[in-house]
Amino acid sequence: MSNSFLTSPIPKNEPVKSYGPKSTEKREIKAMLKKLKKEKRDIPMFIGGKRVTTNKKVAIHPPHEIKHTLGHYNRGTKKHVNDAIKSALSAKDAWAAMPWQDRAAIFLRAADLLCGPYRARMNAATMLGQSKNIFQAEIDAVCEMADFFRYNVKYMTDMYAMQPESVDGIWNTLEYRPLEGFIFALTPFNFTSIAANLCAAPAMLGNVIVWKPSESQIYSAEVIMDLFEEAGLPPGVINLVYVDGPTAGDVIFNHKEFAGLHFTGSSGVFNHLWKTIGNNLPKYKSYPRVVGETGGKDFIIAHPSANPVEVAVACIRGSFEFQGQKCSASSRAYIPKSMWSAVKKKMTADLKSIKTGTVEDFTNYVNAVIDEKAYDKITSYIKAAKKDKGAKVILGGKFSKTNGYFIEPTVILASDPKYTTMCTELFGPVLTIHVYEDKDWSKTLKLVDETSPYALTGAVFSDDRAALLEANYALRNAAGNFYIND
The missing domain is CATH 3.40.309.10 (Aldehyde Dehydrogenase; Chain A, domain 2)
Known part of the structure; x- marks a missing residue:
């Protein structure tokens, strides 16, 4: 393989299933909804490949059925945020050294798993946890997420192939290196696909991630981590913690290895984060990359x-x-x-x-x-x-x-x-x-x-x-x- 130049598969948009009467997909999603509603899940944090629980259990209720309990998530502390950072940094060298095509293969496999055996579970978790009807869940939690994984592999391939011209006697090369430190992914409740992508996109390029989801998206966040794990993502590359914003911010934005923010949320929160990062610039090893999408009227x-x-x-x-x-x-x-x-x-x-x-x-x-x-x-x-x-x-x-x-x-x-x-x-x-x-x-x-x-x-x-x-x-x-x- 060292003597070959690989190209990625040509991506195609994942077809949206109809969930029409008597369809297989409708039967499967109905069964999965029933199954998940019967369960009372104890949703752990994911740190360094381990499932971490605490004594602080917080109930999860469907927004459309607030008297029903889907389960509980385990609220973390500053210690868990620090542990997540340590795990990410420990995994960093091996992950960055992995050939890009092997990293790509993990996320292409995640897309295939998502569109196959994980489809009903990802949709059902999004429907119950975020109160999305089946069409809104399907176009988001499966189709858009799979498209993110597949198209980002193509974009990564194209980017790595962008090289300067060489001249007689000189080889010119451009190396696209991951950032020096860890990336903080702060994700919204409204799109399961965006939550996954804000972690996966930088990870695909060799970065390591500490991920704090919206409290209202934790139910489907667990499914995303299970998907990544089954696809072959090494432990510690993406670490998922359940803490409030100030708890995460106090640790992350004061850490010298903080290298980037990947954010979707309100403009007010993003303005605050940007200002905090700017004020803390002397603390960091390098200038953090700040990427965010915010509000709309x-x-x-x-x-x-x-x-x-x-x-x-x-x-x-x-x-x-x-x-x-x-x-x-x-x-x-x-x-x-x-x-x-x-x-x-x-x-x-x-x-x-x-x-x-x-x-x-x-x-x-x-x-x-x-x-x-x-x-x-x-x-x-x-x-x-x-x-x-x-x-x-x-x-x-x-x-x-x-x-x-x-x-x-x-x-x-x-x-x-x-x-x-x-x-x-x-x-x-x-x-x-x-x-x-x-x-x-x-x-x-x-x-x-x-x-x-x-x-x-x-x-x-x-x-x-x-x-x-x-x-x-x-x-x-x-x-x-x-x-x-x-």
């Missing part, structure tokens, strides 16, 4: 020429899938006055057909928000909108936490384009709409761009090419992912 804007049915469907699907708990979810929309009646009519009809409830009933489109803190925050804005003069709740607006953290898909009509829910990220099933005068298209584009500091995703709907070109330029800094008629 994502928009939809419709031109008077747009198809109102398409706009209404985009508002519903973009805002209410997974209860709006995606950083890519639309949460503010700008609709021209001439179109508003048709858009409202279609949205009203469609929302009447949407069911809310537990994930075990596959006809439920909307499930529960992630926890009580999120529930209380989101509902406080709905309550305020019912009283404020500048806004009106026109669809939905009901909520209850008797059995689970359920909030109806809610549409707020804001006469004030700077009303708080037009500007503030709620991370829930709430869409705020501002109706603008048709003649104010250009003015409204500027309003969209200037309303929020976030610039993650946005969409424009129009059948007028000139209007699309105008929007494309006016909103060039308003969204990283910019959709046209989609």
Whole structure:
């Protein structure tokens, strides 16, 4: 093998299964949901290849069925964070020295295991622990995670192949080395795939990881570690600890071997972490790499020429899938006055057909928000909108936490384009709409761009090419992912 140059397999997107009536995959996921609900798992931390338990047990409840207990996780301490760092650093040299194709093979095997024997368990854990319906779990916890593993191997191969030209008598080579120390992966609750990828991507390149997941994602995090272990990941390469943020931060951000942060979460938390790292620069062996993705106050804007049915469907699907708990979810929309009646009519009809409830009933489109803190925050804005003069709740607006953290898909009509829910990220099933005068298209584009500091995703709907070109330029800094008629 030392005399060969290897290329990675050509990656393909993992097909999304339908889970239709009488399908094999539906039968398997139903059985797995039933099995997991009967179990009471004692979920350990994973440090240096060992499963670590403590005397501090914290119950895990499905957000949609808060009176049911799925099991407990073992809360750690600063000692466990230090142990995780030591284990990572002990594994570092051997892992970095492993040929890249062998590291790649581990994650390609993880993808195959995920799409095969782990599929039902990963989906079921995500459904129960994070209250995702089967479609949302399938596209995330299996398909996107497998795509991350497979495509990242291809990207790694391409990167390693990028070499400088050599000249007569001289060999020029570029070595892509892992960072000098360990990487801290701080991951969110809303995507199981992102949690796995924030660990796997740097590990694939020879880095070692200390991973702190969101407390609300621990149930599926255990499955990820089992998957990595079965795929052949050596002990200590990825270490999983369950501690609160300050406990992790006090140890990690004061450790001289801290080499990088891989983060997805709120902008406020990321700002705090970046500032902390900056203040601690003299403590570190090298300059840490800081990589993060944060919030979004994502928009939809419709031109008077747009198809109102398409706009209404985009508002519903973009805002209410997974209860709006995606950083890519639309949460503010700008609709021209001439179109508003048709858009409202279609949205009203469609929302009447949407069911809310537990994930075990596959006809439920909307499930529960992630926890009580999120529930209380989101509902406080709905309550305020019912009283404020500048806004009106026109669809939905009901909520209850008797059995689970359920909030109806809610549409707020804001006469004030700077009303708080037009500007503030709620991370829930709430869409705020501002109706603008048709003649104010250009003015409204500027309003969209200037309303929020976030610039993650946005969409424009129009059948007028000139209007699309105008929007494309006016909103060039308003969204990283910019959709046209989609």
